Amino acid sequence: MSTSNRIVVGTRGSALALVQAEMTEQLLRQKFPEAEIVRNVITTTGDRRTDVSLADVAKVEGVFDKGVFIKELEVALENGEIDIAVHSLKDVPTVLEAPFEIVSVLERAPVADVLVTKVKGGLDALPQGAKVASSSCRRQKMLKWLRPDLEMVDIRGNVPTRLRKLAEDAELDGILLAEAGLVRLGYDATGEMGTEAGNVYGAALEADSFLPAAGQGAVALEVRKGDTRSAAFARAINHEATMTRITAEREFLRLLNGGCHTPVGVASQIFGDKLLMEGIVFPEGEAIGDPLQAESSGCLNEPLKVAESLFKSLS
Numbered sequence: 001m002s003t004s005n006r007i008v009v010g011t012r013g014s015a016l017a018l019v020q021a022e023m024t025e026q027l028l029r030q031k032f033p034e035a036e037i038v039r040n041v042i043t044t045t046g047d048r049r050t051d052v053s054l055a056d057v058a059k060v061e062g063v064f065d066k067g068v069f070i071k072e073l074e075v076a077l078e079n080g081e082i083d084i085a086v087h088s089l090k091d092v093p094t095v096l097e098a099p100f101e102i103v104s105v106l107e108r109a110p111v112a113d114v115l116v117t118k119v120k121g122g123l124d125a126l127p128q129g130a131k132v133a134s135s136s137c138r139r140q141k142m143l144k145w146l147r148p149d150l151e152m153v154d155i156r157g158n159v160p161t162r163l164r165k166l167a168e169d170a171e172l173d174g175i176l177l178a179e180a181g182l183v184r185l186g187y188d189a190t191g192e193m194g195t196e197a198g199n200v201y202g203a204a205l206e207a208d209s210f211l212p213a214a215g216q217g218a219v220a221l222e223v224r225k226g227d228t229r230s231a232a233f234a235r236a237i238n239h240e241a242t243m244t245r246i247t248a249e250r251e252f253l254r255l256l257n258g259g260c261h262t263p264v265g266v267a268s269q270i271f272g273d274k275l276l277m278e279g280i281v282f283p284e285g286e287a288i289g290d291p292l293q294a295e296s297s298g299c300l301n302e303p304l305k306v307a308e309s310l311f312k313s314l315s
């Protein structure tokens with residue numbers, strides 16, 4: 001167990017996870033110069049199983065829903081090996097196991113999805129029938145809806161690996177990635193990106209036609225429920241506006257009971273004391289039916305209510 005001035009930050013070992021852990025540790029060091037901030041890197045099921053599709057990892061490994069990137073961090077939290085788990089919020093299920101709590105989020109990075117292609121020019125420059133890879137059913141459905149001619153395929157691996165796979169694979173015309181991950185890894189997400197196998201080019205997909213995942217671009221800090229000491233550390237670096245937005249977005253997803261099998265896009269914005277939300281829900285299964293879409297707005301202080309009204313106005 002931790003002594004009084006020591007706090008152990010737990011993270012996955014991917015390049016993006018390590019950058020996000022570093023951001024967290026730096027903020028903690030600024031707030032608590034007297035504290036000893038220690039890092040513990042943990043390998044998760046999702047990192048280990050790059051041999052099967054993301055949708056299948058949970059089934060193959062018997063891991064609850066989307067928790068393939070977080071289970072081992074929760075085990076480490078439970079064992080007291082770490083005090084604060086750092087996650088990409090997007091990878092965290094909307095309902096946590098009872099012993100855990102998300103108490104804080106870092107300031108959000110850009111939320112858009114990016115189409116990365118071998119040829120400059122974004123979506124409009126992709127030829128008829130081009131092949132685009134993504135491991136996210138939301139991204140696959142959304143792009144197929146906008147461009148029914150495209151062939152969507154699965155892809156695994158961390159961000160630098162995917163960029164390299166695109167540059168290497170002669171058959172592949174593009175991949176979809178979060179702008180947040182690219183930016184945090186230091187890439188020019190909407191420009192030219194270098195890989196060992198050549199250059200590729202990013203173009204952000206407009207957030208009003210291509211809605212991101214709930215919590216995309218946000219980093220969440222998870223602690224043991226009742227561990228008031230670790231929670232106080234984490235809360236001291238919380239970014240309030242991000243917390244408001246992700247609370248609303250995740251509530252919308254929770255109401256829909258959306259996991260990896262019901263593709264859901266959701267975006268939120270703060271204007272003065274108002275919270276604006278937009279949502280899109282695709283039908284389950286292979287067919288690309290017409291999605292349900294809605295918008296809603298309400299008071300900034302009531303993110304749960306705004307999410308509920310968005311959910312109710314889906315039609």
Ligand SMILES: NCc1[nH]cc(CCC(=O)O)c1CC(=O)O
Binds near residue numbers: 181217
């Ligand atoms: N599931 C993988 C994952 N989890 C978080 C990010 C990027 C950062 C973010 O969206 O917060 C990514 C990669 C991607 O979607 O391109």
